[in-house]
Amino acid sequence: xxxxxxxxxxxxxxxxxxxxxxxxxxxxxxxxxxxxxxxxxxxxxxxxxxxxxxxxxxxxxxxxxxxxxxxxxxxxxxxxxxxxxxxxxxxxxxxxxxxxxxxxxxxxx
Numbered sequence: 001x002x003x004x005x006x007x008x009x010x011x012x013x014x015x016x017x018x019x020x021x022x023x024x025x026x027x028x029x030x031x032x033x034x035x036x037x038x039x040x041x042x043x044x045x046x047x048x049x050x051x052x053x054x055x056x057x058x059x060x061x062x063x064x065x066x067x068x069x070x071x072x073x074x075x076x077x078x079x080x081x082x083x084x085x086x087x088x089x090x091x092x093x094x095x096x097x098x099x100x101x102x103x104x105x106x107x108x109x
Contacts, residue, residue: 003060011074014047015106016099019061020071021052028052031083035071038090044103075102 001009011017016039022028024036024046039046051058051070062068065079073080075098080086089095 003056007064011077015076015102016046017074018048018071020048032071035083035086038086042096042099044099
C-alpha cells in the first residue's frame with residue numbers, strides 16, 4: 001500500500017486520530033505530550049500513530065495535510081491542527097465538545 005493510501009485509511013478508520021512522536025503512554029516530545037494531555041482530559045478514546053516508528057508517514061503526512069509539524073490531530077477526517085491549536089482549543093473550551101461529538105457519532109454508527 002502506498003504511504004498516502006495508508007494515511008487516508010488511518011484517517012478514515014479512526015474518528016479521533018493523533019499523529020505524534022512516541023505513544024500516549026510515553027510521548028517523545030513535549031508538544032506531543034501536551035496534545036495527549038489535552039485529549040485525555042476530554043475523556044474519550046483516541047487512536048494514535050507514532051511517526052518515529054513510521055518514517056514513511058513522517059515524510060509524507062506533512063505534504064498530504066499541508067501542515068509541516070507534529071503532532072497533528074485529525075477529527076472526523078479533518079485536520080484540526082497541531083499542538084498550539086489543540087491547546088488553544090482546549091483552553092477556550094472548543095476541544096471538548098468537538099471530541100465528545102465525534103465519539104458520540106462513532107458510537108452511534
